[in-house]
Amino acid sequence: MTTPVAGTGTTPPATTGSSNAATAQLSSNFSTFLTLLTTQLKNQDPTSPMDSNQFTQQLVMYSQVEQQIDTNTNLKNLISQSASQAGAMAATYLGRNVSVTNGQASLGGGAANWTYNLNTTAATTGLTVTNASNQVVYSSTGETASGNHAFSWNGKDNNGNVLPNGAYKLTVTAKDTAGNAITSSVASAGTVNQIDMSSGSPLLVVGNMEVGVADIAAIAN
Numbered sequence: 001m002t003t004p005v006a007g008t009g010t011t012p013p014a015t016t017g018s019s020n021a022a023t024a025q026l027s028s029n030f031s032t033f034l035t036l037l038t039t040q041l042k043n044q045d046p047t048s049p050m051d052s053n054q055f056t057q058q059l060v061m062y063s064q065v066e067q068q069i070d071t072n073t074n075l076k077n078l079i080s081q082s083a084s085q086a087g088a089m090a091a092t093y094l095g096r097n098v099s100v101t102n103g104q105a106s107l108g109g110g111a112a113n114w115t116y117n118l119n120t121t122a123a124t125t126g127l128t129v130t131n132a133s134n135q136v137v138y139s140s141t142g143e144t145a146s147g148n149h150a151f152s153w154n155g156k157d158n159n160g161n162v163l164p165n166g167a168y169k170l171t172v173t174a175k176d177t178a179g180n181a182i183t184s185s186v187a188s189a190g191t192v193n194q195i196d197m198s199s200g201s202p203l204l205v206v207g208n209m210e211v212g213v214a215d216i217a218a219i220a221n
Contacts, residue, residue, distance in 0.1 A: 105167070106188075107153070114150070118147065128170070131163070170188075187217065192205065
């Protein structure tokens with residue numbers, strides 16, 4: 001998991017370096033063009049001055065390069081402002097209890113807890129827990145009645161090995177007597193204790209996992 005950054009201090013996104021390099025290159029091209037144009041004007045033959053059409057075309061190129069530099073600068077400012085606003089909005093989640101709907105839950109203290117819902121009664125229900133690398137670490141059968149069900153996992157794989165704390169995902173596979181898939185949903189709950197802005201976009205730190213704001217279905221005091 002990316003090391004969280006406490007509070008809402010923003011860190012520029014990873015693309016900032018490449019953006020700065022591109023702007024520097026564009027500015028260098030602009031300066032080179034201006035130098036060449038000035039030199040050309042100084043050294044033109046007075047008896048055969050530069051063709052006005054050619055001169056106009058070069059001035060248009062000059063204007064386009066200048067506009068590109070301004071556009072890049074404005075885009076960088078907009079991205080920076082957007083990141084700051086997103087961080088400020090994410091800060092409103094600090095200390096709040098949230099419901100996470102991406103299937104993940106935080107394993108800590110020997111427990112990870114989920115709630116899953118079956119749309120109708122199932123003939124069979126399978127529960128699968130995967131780690132951050134999408135590897136299956138635990139599987140078992142689940143409840144078959146329609147409605148909400150709680151599932152608590154002790155953090156051990158099917159061989160009894162204790163797994164490290166972190167984010168784990170629960171997948172529910174339910175089928176009726178005819179083998180048709182039954183609609184199910186998975187949620188977990190936790191308290192937002194930090195905001196991670198190291199990637200440029202705010203991630204909410206809930207226990208030992210990070211989730212996006214879009215994965216939050218409900219907020220409670």
